[in-house]
Amino acid sequence: MSGSNDPQISRRNFLTGVIVAVGAFIGTAISIPALGTIISPVIEPMEKAAAKWFALGSVKSFKVGEPQAKEVKVVRQIGWRKQTTTEKMFILTDDGKNFIAMSDVCTHLGCHVRWLPDKNEFWCPCHNGIFDKHGKNIAGPPPRPLDRYKVKIEKGQLFVYVEG
Ligand code: FES
Known part of the structure; x- marks a missing residue:
């Protein structure tokens, strides 16, 4: 049993x-x-919804003729979790009225470019890529100019649009 x-x-x-x-x-x-x-x-529309305008300060605070580094903290909703990243960019104005915002990410393989004021150009240390001060690729392997962000001016403040 x-x-x-x-x-x-x-x-x-x-x-x-x-x-x-x-x-x-x-x-x-x-x-x-x-x-x-x-x-x-x-989920994707939730990620896109995170795109927004970031204030970078008064337009008068930017030097004319020389790119200036700025950073914004972007919070992205990826599914159920939030991820915070720092987007680095360079702001340039040639006249104090019109501005461009360039990504610091090299268009070759994604390294971070540095501004070299004495040479008046951006340099990518990974493979010696060179961009002019407007972000145009002028030497080395980068295949295209630095990517740009949308910008706008409201009440004397410069804003940059960063995709979520
Ligand atoms: S990653 Fe910038 S030149 Fe290769």
Whole structure:
């Protein structure tokens, strides 16, 4: 006569439990990416909604004729979590009225460019890429100018638009 203390049944119950647990683990591992694919159209608009205008200060605070480094902290909603990144950029005005905002990310392989005031150009240390002060690629491997952000002026303040 066998009861619940029968070692054969206990082993069988244990193995069944292990198989169910492994099956559940595999099922979860498969379904999470699939779920992400299904709900990503819902998540993407949430990410885009994070795009916004950032105030960079008075237009009078910018030197004319020389790019000036600025940073903005961007909070992105990626699915259920928030991610904060720092976007670095260079602001240039040639007349104190019209402004451009250039990304500091090299268009070759994504290193960060540096402004060299004595040479009046941006330099990328990774592969010696050179950009002029308006961000135009002039030497080395970068295939295109530095990317630009949209800018606007309101009540004497300069704003930059950063995609979320
Ligand atoms: S990453 Fe800038 S030159 Fe290669």
